[in-house]
Amino acid sequence: MPMPPPPDLHVLTMDEVAAAIAAAIPAPVERWHPAHCGDSEMRIARDGTWYHQGAPIGRRGMVRKFASILRREPDGGYVLVTPGEKLDIAVEDAPFVATAMKAANGRVAFQLNTGDLVIAGPEHALRFAQAADGPRPYLHVRGGLEALVARPVYYELVALALETDADRPGILSNGAFFPLEPA
Incomplete structure (x- = not known):
């Protein structure tokens, strides 16, 4: 199912921003601990561009979906995690x-x-x-x-x-x- 488009910050009141944040239901990535499965062959550049196998990911909805399952590991690394798999992802600065x-x-x-x-x-x-x-x-x-x-x-x-x-x-x-x- 496609994700709804993101709201436009500039047209929202601060109360609407707070309500949108409260309504968002994040994936429970901190509760998922599958065995490590390998490398996602993905990278997030310093400018926030997501890449897969060296090519930028052009579909914003796909980037949003991947971002929703991103987790920071205790060792400082980053992974994409689901209940069934965990894949490393390279992050140049901040995700x-x-x-x-x-x-x-x-x-x-x-x-x-x-x-x-x-x-x-x-x-x-x-x-x-x-x-x-x-x-x-x-x-x-x-x-x-x-x-x-x-x-x-x-x-x-x-x-x-x-x-x-x-x-x-x-x-x-x-x-x-x-x-x-x-x-």
Whole structure:
């Protein structure tokens, strides 16, 4: 059965974003522990493009379906997991990319390249790492999986952080404060 198209973050109110997140039923990947079956021959590039055997996967619905069964292993690796099999998948940086954001009513919501929605807060922390090419912001999505915040969205975050009256620039969302400085 095809997945429904993802919602458009920009036309939703923050309450509608929260309702869409609450209505989503994630696959229980943390409960699935089949024997390791091998390599998926898949890779997720730093820009969020999914590849299979070196060719990009062009069907967005297929990427969304694969993303729904992605899990981070205790050793830091990534797997695609179902009740019957577990396959390694290479991830160059983070498995998701936050491509849009919206701030309202004390919350900051993000839309991922997969269409999923996440509101930053205590369970979905923002962190800022320092890299050779500058700060690299990440958003915790679920189960150790993160989204790299796309550069244009990062600039929106910085502008939002500079609007606050805090002693140090940061993002306040859902009752949690995330300083812009790298950890």
